[in-house]
Amino acid sequence: MSPDPFATFMESIQALITGGFGMGESLLQPGWRQYQILILIAVALISWALHHLSGNWIQAWVRRRDGWSKWQLRMIVQIKRRLGLIWFAAITSMIYLVMQNITWPSRSYLIGIFATLVSVWVCIAFATRLVRNRPMRRLVTWGLWIYATLYFLNVVDSVSVFLDSLALHVGDFRLSVLTVITALVVIGLLFAVARIFSQTTAATIRKNQDISPSMQVLAVKGIQLTFYGIAFFMGVKAVGIDLTGLAVLSGAIGVGLGFGLQKVVSNLVSGIIILIDKSIKPGDVISLGDTFGWIQTLGARYASVVTRDGKEYLIPNEDLITGQVVNWSHSNDFVRLDIYFGTAYGDDPHVVRKLAIEAAQGVDRVLSFKAPVCHIVGFGDSSVDYILRFWIKDPTGGLTNIRGNVYLALWDTFKEHDISIPFPQREVRMLEADLPAGVEK
Known part of the structure; x- marks a missing residue:
């Protein structure tokens, strides 16, 4: 009979709590454990002070520089926000290396754990900046932070067994909490990689002057859809989720969405038709009803039209297909x-x-x-x-x-040149019989 995963997890938690209480009692007594905690507290205070000092210095240094790109400024902002952790990781790592060569290795055990954990947290914080979507980035960041912490505390196996025991069974289909968390983290990382590849390819396509603007938009959208689709299915397959069990459910959901999202689908298809036939492309000047402006962007669902007064109209693609549109610059700009x-x-x-x-x-x-x-x-x-x-x-x-x-x-x-521009003039004559009483001729 296999052991109960929940019982195994609770035993691990109890052991961890017991070990924590034991460590707390040992810290009350003079010794190397207490010295390590005091060293870590002192390093934390020093890192906090260095965080403010170096942050002000970096801010003043950046203000003296001109011509920095957005990604460089964003990187400086991220470094400035995490200076405290960076200082803590650097100082504790140096102290750990020194103590390894001076004292017994066991006398720097806690310092080594904290140095490693904080260093990994900093690396994860910078690496997850590749995930553009903010909620997804936070999910991936916290997931990796928690996993790294559990890994270095040697409780990953127990937590994994417990999360895997919390599962939903539908026939032969099984979906556990561990699978969902792993899938979200893996898909988030793969999406970040897909975004890098799609942006690089899109930049190359936009630089090609032989491709028309409408075909550039279509190619970029197709590449993004392909990369993100591959990333999603690779992430699902990587964590072992069998999609065949969801075929019937997804089919029923698809039919319902098809009836409920007719307009959305119509706009998507209309957008593809517009990009293929090149009737409207970014930069064209159009008139649609009372709206006159130029196409700024062509999206999957709508076209962004900016007027002379700065208003931005989001016109559904279906209206551009079915309505009467005047394209002032379709074949030429004259x-x-x-x-x-x-x-x-x-x-x-x-x-x-x-x-x-x-x-x-x-x-x-x-x-x-x-x-x-x-x-x-x-x-x-x-x-x-x-x-x-x-x-x-x-x-x-x-x-x-x-x-x-x-x-x-x-x-x-x-x-x-004394050319006159006439305007209508009217001469009013009042007849004698129509004169009011008391009015002279």
């Missing part, structure tokens, strides 16, 4: 703008057209090789109506402002 104006009947239309074209050509952003044109479009009630057409190549710079500049150039030019 955009023709039209403005309307009128002049008095007494002004020569030939002169007005010539002056209007010259005024538009003198405005910045108006293209000269696509010369502006001006035509008469009608004879109004009080003016001769014209249309002025001109081309620009940078719609991202705005449309309203360039129209305003052209109108202002027309105003200055017409004022300089």
Whole structure:
């Protein structure tokens, strides 16, 4: 009959507690154990003081440096936060090495354990910075810290047996607490490695000028999905979880999610279609309803459109497929703008057209090789109506402002050449029979 895992774990805990009480009693008596504890307390106080002193020195030193990248500044911040542990690990390690050569090895046993533990904690804290997701990073960090502590206290086997005994059985499928914890830690580490590979590959793809922006986004998304998918399945397989037992359950969940997430799936498929047919790509200037702006990013579910007033609209990909979208820079960046104006009947239309074209050509952003044109479009009630057409190549710079500049150039030019811009005038005549009482003619 196999021993009860819970009983084995409780026996280990009781032994650990008993050993702790025994060590506490031994510390009350003068001896090397008490001396080691006093040394560790003194080192902790010295490390705390050095933490503040060296932290202020590093902060002042960094402020005198310019041009540092973000990852360098983040690394300095992480080092500054953990200076106390770094000092403690360094000082205790030196003391341990000195005592190993001066005193008996057993007289530096506690110092060696603390030096090793703190050194491992510091290394884990820096290594887990590779995990980008903050909750996952904390989970991996604490998991590795706890495992390292239990390992150096020689209670890993007992704790593992106890956690493995806390399991869920569904037919032939078995899922224990130990398996879940191990899977989360392993998957978190593999995700960190996958993120490094995907970012390196994505940077290489973005530097390739032969690939269009839309295909770059599609390739980057595909690489990220592939790497993260491989990391997940490798992590699950590494801890021995059999996914075949979850096939039926996952199928039922998939059907339910399919009905509940129709819009999400539609946006995902629409995003893939947009990236493949290249109808919209990052940097394009589009109009969708009352929204006018340029595409900043193309996501899996939505497109980010930034307008001239700084507002960022998250437009679902499905709307970009099914709605009427005006892409001002689909095939090229040339955009023709039209403005309307009128002049008095007494002004020569030939002169007005010539002056209007010259005024538009003198405005910045108006293209000269696509010369502006001006035509008469009608004879109004009080003016001769014209249309002025001109081309620009940078719609991202705005449309309203360039129209305003052209109108202002027309105003200055017409004022300089005595061309009048009429406005409707009304003459009111009051007949004698309609005059109110007391009003003279």
